[in-house]
Amino acid sequence: MNRIFGTLLLAGFLLPASGQRLLTLDSCRQMALRNNKQLSISKLKQDVAADLRKSARTKLLPHVSAMGTYEHTSRPISLLSDQQKGLLPKIGTGVVGSMQPQMAGIETSMQQIGTAFVKMGVPAAEVQQMMSGLQTGMQGSMQGMEATLNALGQQIVDAFNTDTRNLFAGSIVLTQPIFMGGSILALNKMAAINEELAENSQNARRQATIYGIDQAYWQVVSLCHKKKLAESYLDLVKKLDADVHKMIEEGVATRSDGLSVDVKVNEAEMTLTKVNDGLVLSRMLLNERCGLPLDEAVTLADEMAETISAVELAPQLDVEQAVENRPELKMLQNTVDLSKQTTNVLRAGYMPQLALTGGYALTNPSLFNGFEKKFSGYWHVGVMMRVPIWNWGDTMYKVRASKRATSIANLELAEAREMIALQVNQVTFKVGEANKKLTMAQSNIARADENLRIANLGFSEGVITPATVMEAQTAWLQAQSQKIDAEIDVKLSQVDLQKALGTLE
Numbered sequence: 001m002n003r004i005f006g007t008l009l010l011a012g013f014l015l016p017a018s019g020q021r022l023l024t025l026d027s028c029r030q031m032a033l034r035n036n037k038q039l040s041i042s043k044l045k046q047d048v049a050a051d052l053r054k055s056a057r058t059k060l061l062p063h064v065s066a067m068g069t070y071e072h073t074s075r076p077i078s079l080l081s082d083q084q085k086g087l088l089p090k091i092g093t094g095v096v097g098s099m100q101p102q103m104a105g106i107e108t109s110m111q112q113i114g115t116a117f118v119k120m121g122v123p124a125a126e127v128q129q130m131m132s133g134l135q136t137g138m139q140g141s142m143q144g145m146e147a148t149l150n151a152l153g154q155q156i157v158d159a160f161n162t163d164t165r166n167l168f169a170g171s172i173v174l175t176q177p178i179f180m181g182g183s184i185l186a187l188n189k190m191a192a193i194n195e196e197l198a199e200n201s202q203n204a205r206r207q208a209t210i211y212g213i214d215q216a217y218w219q220v221v222s223l224c225h226k227k228k229l230a231e232s233y234l235d236l237v238k239k240l241d242a243d244v245h246k247m248i249e250e251g252v253a254t255r256s257d258g259l260s261v262d263v264k265v266n267e268a269e270m271t272l273t274k275v276n277d278g279l280v281l282s283r284m285l286l287n288e289r290c291g292l293p294l295d296e297a298v299t300l301a302d303e304m305a306e307t308i309s310a311v312e313l314a315p316q317l318d319v320e321q322a323v324e325n326r327p328e329l330k331m332l333q334n335t336v337d338l339s340k341q342t343t344n345v346l347r348a349g350y351m352p353q354l355a356l357t358g359g360y361a362l363t364n365p366s367l368f369n370g371f372e373k374k375f376s377g378y379w380h381v382g383v384m385m386r387v388p389i390w391n392w393g394d395t396m397y398k399v400r401a402s403k404r405a406t407s408i409a410n411l412e413l414a415e416a417r418e419m420i421a422l423q424v425n426q427v428t429f430k431v432g433e434a435n436k437k438l439t440m441a442q443s444n445i446a447r448a449d450e451n452l453r454i455a456n457l458g459f460s461e462g463v464i465t466p467a468t469v470m471e472a473q474t475a476w477l478q479a480q481s482q483k484i485d486a487e488i489d490v491k492l493s494q495v496d497l498q499k500a501l502g503t504l505e
Helices: 002-014 025-035 037-060 082-098 100-119 124-159 183-250 255-290 319-325 327-350 394-460 466-501
Strands: 021-023 063-072 166-179 298-300 353-364 376-386
Touching (some): 025 255, 183 255, 183 327, 255 466, 319 394, 327 394
Antiparallel strands (some): 166 353
């Protein structure tokens, strides 16, 4: 029961004041990642790249399209000339007219036959009646033939009247690329590389966000501990100031000693004011990156601890890990790959292009059964090939330019690798230096504490002057401040190392 009560009591001391939010480093990271607008933009860019990759894949599949047109023309198409249109309706008249000499010969022959019949004893009246009937019949036949041929000519003219002033057409076309010079495959690879580039960009932005929030977090923790240190130092100099003024009243200390201590009190108060101002600004920056209101009071888990838990890690130089994990190098490699695929797309301009086409087309008027004022269509299938012959070297120049762009990207990638290798070496050295500084700062704390204890003891016994005590207090303040700085340096150097190795998650 006592153990439970003690645990609850300890928790009560560790919990922040009412109305304040307790944040750990991980919770600050998660809030910053959710709040960062650039990360949201990077995520949307990644979605865009994924959609473009899916779009590029459709270029390998057959595409179907429908098209419809209507056109009104001022004049119809005519297969007959105006002269033919004028002659065909009079074809019967022309034929009958051309037969007039033959008809005159027939009439002469019939008159000779009638005269022969009269000589043979046939009554002239009967012969005349018979000949008149034959002539009337022949004339009626000729008139009937003329009317029939004229009507037939008119029918021909009417049949060739297309009336194409209103044209309707429609088609459904299927196109299947067969060989496009490798451009479609290159475009698909470029879309996949762009998607990978967007993902690497998001990872780089994520690491930058985490790095920034870690910097802000440990800055607040550092100032919180320095605030406690400044308050402790102010209490020390105030106590010394009170003791010196008592000694002045008793005549065992000079007024100069009192003024010196007063100056130290003022300096301690100014230091505390600066720390408080810096802490307020640092908290505002942390809140902004976490997406919290700037004036919201939050408590960090590490600021409540007595000491900053700095774990000394033995740094290991691992340039290969950095080369493998750094998103910046991956993005540069993506740029190189994109440049190569761009060259492949441009090189496709040299190659022939082959595609299969097929579909259904219909028109009105239709021409499949004469000219008909109705829709009628047909199926069709074919192969289309395009072969470039001469373009004044345009494709060649573009391919050369793209290859040079690839060379530039390769040089930038090589330079970035060298810079990252240098950065990893520098950060690894920085981690080792931070560990050494922390070890020395921790050893200085014990000496400063002992020095301050001896100075206070000697001052209380009257064998040490106030100036010596102030020197001991200043040395203690510096040692404590150096310890806080060393602990924060260890934390930040470890973050720097993780970022340099590309493992900051």
